[in-house]
Amino acid sequence: MNCEYQHKVNKKEIPVCNILGVNIAAINMEWLLDFTDKNIKDLSGDYMCVSNVHTTVTSYDDPDYCAVQNGGIMAIPDGGPLSSVGRKRGHANMERTTGPSYMGEILKISAEKGYRHYFYGSTEETLEKLYKALNENYPGIQIAGMYSPPFRPTTPEEDAAVVKRINETKPDFVWVGLGAPKQEKWMAAHQGIVDGFMVGVGAGFDYFAGNIERAPEWMQKCNLEWMYRLIQDPKRLFKRYLVTNTKFIWNAVVRGK
Template sequence: MGVNIAAINMEWLLEYLDKNLEDIKGDYICVSNVHTTVTSYEHPSYCSIQNGGLMAIPDGGPLSSVGRKRGYQNMERTTGPSLMGEIFEISAEKGYRHYFYGSTEETLELLYKKLNENYPGIQIAGMYSPPFRPMTEEEDKAIVERINEVNPDFVWVGLGAPKQEKWMAEHQGKIDGLMLGVGAGFDYYAENIKRAPEWMQKSNLEWLYRLVQDPKRLFKRYLVTNTKFIWNAMIRGK
Protein backbone atom coordinates (compact mmCIF):
# COMPACT_ATOMS: atom_id res chain seq x y z
CA MET A 1 0.00 0.00 0.00
CA GLY A 2 3.02 2.24 -0.50
CA VAL A 3 4.51 2.15 3.01
CA ASN A 4 7.96 0.60 3.40
CA ILE A 5 7.32 -1.42 6.56
CA ALA A 6 10.55 -2.80 8.01
CA ALA A 7 10.63 -6.61 7.97
CA ILE A 8 12.14 -6.87 11.46
CA ASN A 9 11.60 -8.28 14.93
CA MET A 10 12.29 -6.85 18.39
CA GLU A 11 15.59 -8.66 18.89
CA TRP A 12 17.00 -7.26 15.65
CA LEU A 13 15.74 -3.74 16.37
CA LEU A 14 17.24 -3.55 19.86
CA GLU A 15 20.61 -4.75 18.58
CA TYR A 16 20.47 -2.27 15.71
CA LEU A 17 19.65 0.66 17.99
CA ASP A 18 22.40 -0.27 20.45
CA LYS A 19 25.06 -0.48 17.74
CA ASN A 20 24.03 2.59 15.73
CA LEU A 21 22.45 5.04 18.18
CA GLU A 22 25.08 7.77 17.88
CA ASP A 23 24.88 7.70 14.08
CA ILE A 24 21.08 7.82 13.80
CA LYS A 25 20.34 10.66 16.21
CA GLY A 26 18.40 13.39 14.43
CA ASP A 27 16.37 10.84 12.48
CA TYR A 28 12.99 9.32 13.35
CA ILE A 29 11.20 5.99 13.52
CA CYS A 30 7.51 5.62 12.68
CA VAL A 31 5.53 3.09 14.69
CA SER A 32 3.14 1.94 11.98
CA ASN A 33 -0.18 0.14 12.18
CA VAL A 34 -3.26 -0.47 10.02
CA HIS A 35 -4.56 3.06 10.64
CA THR A 36 -1.34 4.82 9.62
CA THR A 37 -0.90 2.51 6.63
CA VAL A 38 -4.40 3.18 5.28
CA THR A 39 -3.95 6.91 5.92
CA SER A 40 -0.67 6.78 3.99
CA TYR A 41 -2.33 4.93 1.12
CA GLU A 42 -4.91 7.70 0.82
CA HIS A 43 -2.59 10.67 1.44
CA PRO A 44 0.71 10.65 -0.52
CA SER A 45 2.22 13.43 1.60
CA TYR A 46 1.76 11.38 4.76
CA CYS A 47 3.10 8.29 2.97
CA SER A 48 6.26 10.28 2.19
CA ILE A 49 6.62 11.03 5.89
CA GLN A 50 6.20 7.35 6.82
CA ASN A 51 8.89 6.45 4.29
CA GLY A 52 11.12 9.45 4.96
CA GLY A 53 12.46 8.44 8.36
CA LEU A 54 14.92 5.78 9.44
CA MET A 55 12.26 3.07 9.25
CA ALA A 56 8.58 2.30 9.82
CA ILE A 57 8.28 -0.61 12.25
CA PRO A 58 5.32 -3.05 12.29
CA ASP A 59 3.35 -2.03 15.37
CA GLY A 60 0.16 -3.53 13.97
CA GLY A 61 -0.13 -7.33 14.02
CA PRO A 62 -1.74 -7.46 10.56
CA LEU A 63 1.35 -5.77 9.08
CA SER A 64 3.72 -8.46 10.29
CA SER A 65 1.23 -11.19 9.34
CA VAL A 66 1.12 -9.87 5.76
CA GLY A 67 4.91 -9.59 5.77
CA ARG A 68 5.34 -13.24 6.75
CA LYS A 69 2.89 -14.32 4.05
CA ARG A 70 5.02 -12.40 1.56
CA GLY A 71 8.16 -14.31 2.53
CA TYR A 72 9.66 -12.46 5.51
CA GLN A 73 9.51 -15.33 7.97
CA ASN A 74 11.40 -13.59 10.79
CA MET A 75 9.13 -10.53 10.75
CA GLU A 76 7.23 -10.04 14.00
CA ARG A 77 4.98 -7.42 15.51
CA THR A 78 7.18 -4.73 17.07
CA THR A 79 4.98 -2.37 19.05
CA GLY A 80 5.87 1.10 20.27
CA PRO A 81 4.96 0.40 23.92
CA SER A 82 6.90 -2.88 23.90
CA LEU A 83 9.94 -1.14 22.42
CA MET A 84 9.71 1.54 25.09
CA GLY A 85 9.67 -1.09 27.82
CA GLU A 86 12.63 -2.99 26.37
CA ILE A 87 14.69 0.19 26.19
CA PHE A 88 13.61 1.40 29.64
CA GLU A 89 14.77 -1.93 31.09
CA ILE A 90 18.36 -1.44 29.89
CA SER A 91 18.52 2.35 30.26
CA ALA A 92 20.30 2.46 33.60
CA GLU A 93 22.92 -0.01 32.39
CA LYS A 94 23.43 1.76 29.05
CA GLY A 95 23.17 5.29 30.46
CA TYR A 96 20.40 6.24 28.02
CA ARG A 97 18.81 9.65 28.43
CA HIS A 98 15.12 10.15 27.59
CA TYR A 99 13.01 13.13 26.59
CA PHE A 100 9.21 12.97 26.42
CA TYR A 101 7.38 15.35 24.08
CA GLY A 102 3.58 15.31 24.04
CA SER A 103 0.50 14.48 26.10
CA THR A 104 -0.72 16.58 29.05
CA GLU A 105 1.08 17.96 32.09
CA GLU A 106 -0.90 15.58 34.31
CA THR A 107 0.11 12.53 32.30
CA LEU A 108 3.74 13.61 32.18
CA GLU A 109 3.81 14.01 35.96
CA LEU A 110 2.40 10.51 36.38
CA LEU A 111 4.80 9.16 33.76
CA TYR A 112 7.79 10.66 35.56
CA LYS A 113 6.71 9.11 38.84
CA LYS A 114 5.94 5.65 37.43
CA LEU A 115 9.11 5.41 35.36
CA ASN A 116 11.29 6.23 38.35
CA GLU A 117 9.41 3.69 40.44
CA ASN A 118 9.52 0.91 37.87
CA TYR A 119 12.91 1.51 36.27
CA PRO A 120 15.38 2.58 38.99
CA GLY A 121 18.25 4.63 37.64
CA ILE A 122 16.44 5.76 34.48
CA GLN A 123 17.59 9.18 33.30
CA ILE A 124 14.70 11.42 32.30
CA ALA A 125 16.36 14.40 30.65
CA GLY A 126 13.16 16.37 30.23
CA MET A 127 9.46 16.47 29.45
CA TYR A 128 7.27 18.92 27.58
CA SER A 129 3.54 19.15 26.99
CA PRO A 130 3.02 21.32 23.89
CA PRO A 131 0.01 23.63 23.62
CA PHE A 132 -3.11 22.38 21.81
CA ARG A 133 -2.62 24.87 19.00
CA PRO A 134 0.00 25.46 16.29
CA MET A 135 3.25 26.68 17.81
CA THR A 136 4.87 29.88 16.61
CA GLU A 137 8.25 29.71 14.92
CA GLU A 138 9.83 31.27 18.02
CA GLU A 139 8.17 28.75 20.35
CA ASP A 140 9.26 25.86 18.17
CA LYS A 141 12.84 27.10 18.03
CA ALA A 142 12.86 27.46 21.81
CA ILE A 143 11.67 23.89 22.43
CA VAL A 144 14.22 22.49 19.96
CA GLU A 145 16.97 24.31 21.86
CA ARG A 146 15.52 23.10 25.16
CA ILE A 147 15.56 19.48 24.01
CA ASN A 148 19.06 19.65 22.55
CA GLU A 149 20.50 21.33 25.66
CA VAL A 150 19.80 18.22 27.75
CA ASN A 151 21.41 15.84 25.23
CA PRO A 152 18.80 13.06 25.02
CA ASP A 153 19.42 9.72 23.32
CA PHE A 154 15.73 9.00 22.75
CA VAL A 155 13.02 11.59 22.14
CA TRP A 156 9.66 9.89 22.63
CA VAL A 157 6.88 11.74 20.80
CA GLY A 158 3.33 11.14 22.02
CA LEU A 159 1.08 13.34 19.89
CA GLY A 160 -0.97 10.63 18.19
CA ALA A 161 -0.99 9.84 14.47
CA PRO A 162 -0.64 11.57 12.08
CA LYS A 163 0.43 14.60 14.13
CA GLN A 164 3.45 12.94 15.74
CA GLU A 165 4.87 11.71 12.43
CA LYS A 166 4.46 15.16 10.88
CA TRP A 167 6.23 16.73 13.85
CA MET A 168 9.14 14.30 13.62
CA ALA A 169 9.52 14.86 9.87
CA GLU A 170 9.54 18.63 10.37
CA HIS A 171 12.29 18.27 12.97
CA GLN A 172 14.42 15.67 11.18
CA GLY A 173 18.03 16.79 11.47
CA LYS A 174 17.15 19.47 14.04
CA ILE A 175 16.69 17.33 17.16
CA ASP A 176 19.86 15.81 18.61
CA GLY A 177 18.23 12.52 19.58
CA LEU A 178 16.43 9.62 17.93
CA MET A 179 12.73 10.50 17.64
CA LEU A 180 10.10 7.77 18.00
CA GLY A 181 6.36 8.37 17.61
CA VAL A 182 4.68 6.15 20.18
CA GLY A 183 1.04 7.27 20.30
CA ALA A 184 -0.58 5.97 23.47
CA GLY A 185 2.75 4.82 24.92
CA PHE A 186 2.81 7.71 27.40
CA ASP A 187 -0.57 6.69 28.79
CA TYR A 188 0.47 3.05 29.15
CA TYR A 189 3.57 3.85 31.18
CA ALA A 190 1.80 6.55 33.20
CA GLU A 191 -0.69 3.73 33.90
CA ASN A 192 -3.64 5.79 32.72
CA ILE A 193 -4.69 2.85 30.56
CA LYS A 194 -3.80 -0.82 30.57
CA ARG A 195 -2.36 -2.83 27.71
CA ALA A 196 -4.13 -5.93 26.50
CA PRO A 197 -3.19 -9.28 28.10
CA GLU A 198 -0.21 -11.02 26.50
CA TRP A 199 -2.38 -13.64 24.79
CA MET A 200 -4.43 -10.91 23.05
CA GLN A 201 -1.26 -9.13 21.91
CA LYS A 202 0.14 -12.35 20.43
CA SER A 203 -3.20 -13.12 18.73
CA ASN A 204 -3.36 -9.68 17.04
CA LEU A 205 -6.34 -8.76 19.22
CA GLU A 206 -4.93 -5.75 21.05
CA TRP A 207 -7.08 -3.52 18.82
CA LEU A 208 -10.18 -5.23 20.27
CA TYR A 209 -9.01 -4.59 23.82
CA ARG A 210 -8.44 -0.90 23.00
CA LEU A 211 -11.84 -0.73 21.31
CA VAL A 212 -13.56 -1.95 24.47
CA GLN A 213 -11.66 0.68 26.48
CA ASP A 214 -12.55 3.57 24.16
CA PRO A 215 -15.41 2.52 21.83
CA LYS A 216 -16.70 6.01 21.07
CA ARG A 217 -13.39 7.21 19.62
CA LEU A 218 -12.15 4.00 18.02
CA PHE A 219 -15.19 2.19 16.61
CA LYS A 220 -15.45 4.14 13.36
CA ARG A 221 -11.68 4.18 12.87
CA TYR A 222 -11.33 0.42 13.26
CA LEU A 223 -14.38 -0.38 11.17
CA VAL A 224 -13.27 1.79 8.25
CA THR A 225 -9.49 1.33 8.30
CA ASN A 226 -9.53 -2.41 9.03
CA THR A 227 -11.95 -2.99 6.15
CA LYS A 228 -9.79 -0.96 3.76
CA PHE A 229 -6.64 -2.76 4.89
CA ILE A 230 -8.15 -6.22 4.47
CA TRP A 231 -9.40 -5.31 0.99
CA ASN A 232 -6.21 -3.68 -0.24
CA ALA A 233 -3.38 -5.54 1.50
CA MET A 234 -4.85 -9.00 2.02
CA ILE A 235 -7.26 -9.46 -0.88
CA ARG A 236 -5.81 -7.25 -3.62
CA GLY A 237 -2.22 -7.84 -2.47
CA LYS A 238 -1.13 -4.21 -2.61
Protein backbone atom coordinates in the same frame (compact mmCIF):
# COMPACT_ATOMS: atom_id res chain seq x y z
CA MET B 1 10.01 16.67 6.04
CA ASN B 2 13.66 17.53 5.48
CA CYS B 3 14.22 16.22 1.93
CA GLU B 4 17.94 17.02 2.14
CA TYR B 5 18.50 14.96 5.27
CA GLN B 6 21.19 12.31 4.89
CA HIS B 7 20.70 9.27 7.10
CA LYS B 8 23.87 8.41 8.99
CA VAL B 9 22.79 4.76 9.07
CA ASN B 10 22.48 2.86 5.78
CA LYS B 11 18.75 2.24 5.25
CA LYS B 12 19.53 -0.44 2.66
CA GLU B 13 20.63 -2.72 5.50
CA ILE B 14 17.08 -2.73 6.89
CA PRO B 15 14.82 -5.42 5.35
CA VAL B 16 11.44 -4.02 4.31
CA CYS B 17 8.10 -5.20 2.97
CA ASN B 18 6.16 -2.63 0.97
CA ILE B 19 2.53 -2.63 2.12
CA LEU B 20 0.16 -0.08 0.52
CA GLY B 21 3.18 2.04 -0.41
CA VAL B 22 4.76 2.06 3.06
CA ASN B 23 8.13 0.36 3.50
CA ILE B 24 7.39 -1.57 6.69
CA ALA B 25 10.52 -2.95 8.35
CA ALA B 26 10.49 -6.76 8.07
CA ILE B 27 12.02 -7.23 11.52
CA ASN B 28 11.39 -8.48 15.04
CA MET B 29 12.13 -7.01 18.48
CA GLU B 30 15.47 -8.81 18.91
CA TRP B 31 16.69 -7.38 15.59
CA LEU B 32 15.47 -3.88 16.47
CA LEU B 33 17.12 -3.81 19.88
CA ASP B 34 20.42 -4.99 18.40
CA PHE B 35 20.15 -2.36 15.65
CA THR B 36 19.46 0.36 18.23
CA ASP B 37 22.39 -0.67 20.42
CA LYS B 38 24.82 -0.60 17.49
CA ASN B 39 23.60 2.67 15.95
CA ILE B 40 22.11 4.89 18.67
CA LYS B 41 24.66 7.70 18.26
CA ASP B 42 24.20 7.78 14.47
CA LEU B 43 20.40 7.76 14.89
CA SER B 44 20.50 11.17 16.57
CA GLY B 45 18.42 13.58 14.48
CA ASP B 46 16.53 10.77 12.75
CA TYR B 47 13.11 9.32 13.49
CA MET B 48 11.26 6.02 13.51
CA CYS B 49 7.56 5.54 12.78
CA VAL B 50 5.52 3.01 14.70
CA SER B 51 3.10 1.86 12.01
CA ASN B 52 -0.23 0.09 12.23
CA VAL B 53 -3.24 -0.52 9.98
CA HIS B 54 -4.57 3.00 10.59
CA THR B 55 -1.33 4.82 9.65
CA THR B 56 -0.72 2.51 6.68
CA VAL B 57 -4.20 3.03 5.22
CA THR B 58 -3.89 6.78 5.87
CA SER B 59 -0.59 6.71 3.95
CA TYR B 60 -2.26 4.86 1.07
CA ASP B 61 -4.81 7.70 0.82
CA ASP B 62 -2.35 10.56 1.46
CA PRO B 63 0.92 10.64 -0.55
CA ASP B 64 2.41 13.36 1.69
CA TYR B 65 1.87 11.28 4.81
CA CYS B 66 3.23 8.22 2.99
CA ALA B 67 6.42 10.22 2.32
CA VAL B 68 6.62 11.01 6.04
CA GLN B 69 6.23 7.33 6.94
CA ASN B 70 8.99 6.40 4.49
CA GLY B 71 11.22 9.37 5.31
CA GLY B 72 12.55 8.22 8.66
CA ILE B 73 15.09 5.49 9.29
CA MET B 74 12.26 2.92 9.29
CA ALA B 75 8.60 2.21 10.00
CA ILE B 76 8.19 -0.74 12.36
CA PRO B 77 5.20 -3.15 12.25
CA ASP B 78 3.24 -2.15 15.34
CA GLY B 79 0.07 -3.69 13.92
CA GLY B 80 -0.26 -7.48 13.85
CA PRO B 81 -1.92 -7.51 10.40
CA LEU B 82 1.20 -5.83 8.94
CA SER B 83 3.54 -8.56 10.16
CA SER B 84 1.03 -11.23 9.08
CA VAL B 85 0.95 -9.81 5.55
CA GLY B 86 4.76 -9.56 5.59
CA ARG B 87 5.17 -13.23 6.50
CA LYS B 88 2.74 -14.24 3.76
CA ARG B 89 4.92 -12.26 1.35
CA GLY B 90 8.04 -14.20 2.29
CA HIS B 91 9.47 -12.36 5.33
CA ALA B 92 9.51 -15.32 7.70
CA ASN B 93 11.14 -13.45 10.61
CA MET B 94 8.78 -10.46 10.54
CA GLU B 95 6.93 -10.09 13.84
CA ARG B 96 4.67 -7.52 15.43
CA THR B 97 6.99 -4.98 17.06
CA THR B 98 4.99 -2.41 19.03
CA GLY B 99 6.08 1.07 20.05
CA PRO B 100 5.22 0.65 23.76
CA SER B 101 6.99 -2.73 23.89
CA TYR B 102 10.10 -1.23 22.25
CA MET B 103 9.98 1.69 24.67
CA GLY B 104 9.72 -0.75 27.59
CA GLU B 105 12.69 -2.81 26.40
CA ILE B 106 14.81 0.34 26.01
CA LEU B 107 13.77 1.63 29.45
CA LYS B 108 14.83 -1.68 31.04
CA ILE B 109 18.43 -1.31 29.85
CA SER B 110 18.69 2.48 30.13
CA ALA B 111 20.47 2.65 33.47
CA GLU B 112 23.04 0.09 32.30
CA LYS B 113 23.56 1.84 28.94
CA GLY B 114 23.42 5.38 30.34
CA TYR B 115 20.64 6.41 27.94
CA ARG B 116 19.04 9.82 28.43
CA HIS B 117 15.34 10.29 27.61
CA TYR B 118 13.21 13.27 26.64
CA PHE B 119 9.41 13.01 26.53
CA TYR B 120 7.51 15.31 24.17
CA GLY B 121 3.71 15.22 24.14
CA SER B 122 0.58 14.49 26.18
CA THR B 123 -0.64 16.61 29.12
CA GLU B 124 1.18 18.04 32.13
CA GLU B 125 -0.83 15.70 34.36
CA THR B 126 0.17 12.61 32.39
CA LEU B 127 3.81 13.68 32.26
CA GLU B 128 3.85 14.08 36.05
CA LYS B 129 2.44 10.57 36.48
CA LEU B 130 4.87 9.26 33.87
CA TYR B 131 7.85 10.84 35.65
CA LYS B 132 6.87 9.23 38.94
CA ALA B 133 6.15 5.81 37.40
CA LEU B 134 9.39 5.68 35.41
CA ASN B 135 11.53 6.57 38.42
CA GLU B 136 9.77 3.92 40.50
CA ASN B 137 9.90 1.16 37.88
CA TYR B 138 13.28 1.85 36.27
CA PRO B 139 15.79 2.77 39.01
CA GLY B 140 18.64 4.88 37.71
CA ILE B 141 16.74 6.12 34.65
CA GLN B 142 17.94 9.47 33.30
CA ILE B 143 14.96 11.64 32.36
CA ALA B 144 16.54 14.55 30.50
CA GLY B 145 13.29 16.49 30.26
CA MET B 146 9.57 16.54 29.52
CA TYR B 147 7.37 18.95 27.62
CA SER B 148 3.62 19.12 27.06
CA PRO B 149 3.07 21.20 23.89
CA PRO B 150 -0.03 23.37 23.45
CA PHE B 151 -2.92 21.80 21.51
CA ARG B 152 -2.87 24.75 19.09
CA PRO B 153 -0.18 25.08 16.37
CA THR B 154 3.05 26.50 17.78
CA THR B 155 4.64 29.65 16.40
CA PRO B 156 8.10 29.42 14.79
CA GLU B 157 9.53 31.22 17.83
CA GLU B 158 7.91 28.77 20.25
CA ASP B 159 9.11 25.83 18.21
CA ALA B 160 12.69 27.11 18.08
CA ALA B 161 12.64 27.59 21.86
CA VAL B 162 11.43 24.01 22.40
CA VAL B 163 14.08 22.58 20.05
CA LYS B 164 16.75 24.52 21.95
CA ARG B 165 15.34 23.23 25.22
CA ILE B 166 15.42 19.61 24.02
CA ASN B 167 18.88 19.81 22.50
CA GLU B 168 20.40 21.38 25.61
CA THR B 169 19.48 18.23 27.57
CA LYS B 170 21.50 16.02 25.18
CA PRO B 171 18.99 13.14 24.97
CA ASP B 172 19.65 9.80 23.31
CA PHE B 173 15.91 9.20 22.78
CA VAL B 174 13.13 11.70 22.19
CA TRP B 175 9.84 9.87 22.75
CA VAL B 176 6.99 11.62 20.95
CA GLY B 177 3.44 11.03 22.17
CA LEU B 178 1.16 13.16 20.03
CA GLY B 179 -0.86 10.43 18.34
CA ALA B 180 -0.93 9.67 14.62
CA PRO B 181 -0.60 11.38 12.19
CA LYS B 182 0.48 14.41 14.22
CA GLN B 183 3.52 12.78 15.84
CA GLU B 184 4.96 11.49 12.56
CA LYS B 185 4.55 14.90 10.91
CA TRP B 186 6.23 16.57 13.90
CA MET B 187 9.19 14.18 13.77
CA ALA B 188 9.58 14.61 10.01
CA ALA B 189 9.51 18.41 10.37
CA HIS B 190 12.27 18.20 13.00
CA GLN B 191 14.48 15.62 11.28
CA GLY B 192 18.08 16.79 11.51
CA ILE B 193 17.03 19.62 13.86
CA VAL B 194 16.23 17.82 17.11
CA ASP B 195 19.11 15.95 18.72
CA GLY B 196 18.31 12.39 19.81
CA PHE B 197 16.50 9.50 18.15
CA MET B 198 12.82 10.45 17.76
CA VAL B 199 10.29 7.64 18.20
CA GLY B 200 6.54 8.22 17.92
CA VAL B 201 4.86 5.99 20.49
CA GLY B 202 1.23 7.18 20.40
CA ALA B 203 -0.49 5.97 23.56
CA GLY B 204 2.82 4.83 25.07
CA PHE B 205 2.88 7.72 27.54
CA ASP B 206 -0.57 6.76 28.82
CA TYR B 207 0.43 3.10 29.19
CA PHE B 208 3.55 3.83 31.22
CA ALA B 209 1.83 6.56 33.27
CA GLY B 210 -0.90 4.08 34.20
CA ASN B 211 -3.74 6.01 32.53
CA ILE B 212 -4.77 3.03 30.41
CA GLU B 213 -3.94 -0.64 30.57
CA ARG B 214 -2.41 -2.63 27.75
CA ALA B 215 -4.16 -5.77 26.63
CA PRO B 216 -3.21 -9.04 28.35
CA GLU B 217 -0.18 -10.68 26.76
CA TRP B 218 -2.25 -13.47 25.19
CA MET B 219 -4.35 -10.85 23.36
CA GLN B 220 -1.20 -9.09 22.17
CA LYS B 221 0.22 -12.36 20.84
CA CYS B 222 -3.06 -13.17 19.06
CA ASN B 223 -3.16 -9.73 17.36
CA LEU B 224 -6.22 -8.77 19.43
CA GLU B 225 -4.87 -5.67 21.17
CA TRP B 226 -7.00 -3.55 18.84
CA MET B 227 -10.11 -5.22 20.29
CA TYR B 228 -8.98 -4.44 23.83
CA ARG B 229 -8.43 -0.79 22.89
CA LEU B 230 -11.81 -0.67 21.17
CA ILE B 231 -13.52 -1.85 24.36
CA GLN B 232 -11.68 0.87 26.31
CA ASP B 233 -12.49 3.71 23.87
CA PRO B 234 -15.38 2.64 21.57
CA LYS B 235 -16.63 6.14 20.64
CA ARG B 236 -13.29 7.25 19.23
CA LEU B 237 -12.09 3.99 17.72
CA PHE B 238 -15.16 2.21 16.31
CA LYS B 239 -15.44 4.21 13.09
CA ARG B 240 -11.65 4.26 12.61
CA TYR B 241 -11.36 0.50 12.93
CA LEU B 242 -14.39 -0.17 10.76
CA VAL B 243 -13.19 2.03 7.90
CA THR B 244 -9.43 1.41 8.01
CA ASN B 245 -9.61 -2.33 8.69
CA THR B 246 -12.01 -2.83 5.78
CA LYS B 247 -9.76 -0.81 3.45
CA PHE B 248 -6.70 -2.71 4.63
CA ILE B 249 -8.23 -6.14 4.10
CA TRP B 250 -9.49 -5.22 0.62
CA ASN B 251 -6.31 -3.52 -0.61
CA ALA B 252 -3.48 -5.32 1.19
CA VAL B 253 -4.89 -8.81 1.70
CA VAL B 254 -7.27 -9.30 -1.23
CA ARG B 255 -5.61 -7.11 -3.89
CA GLY B 256 -2.04 -7.66 -2.62
CA LYS B 257 -1.00 -4.01 -2.70
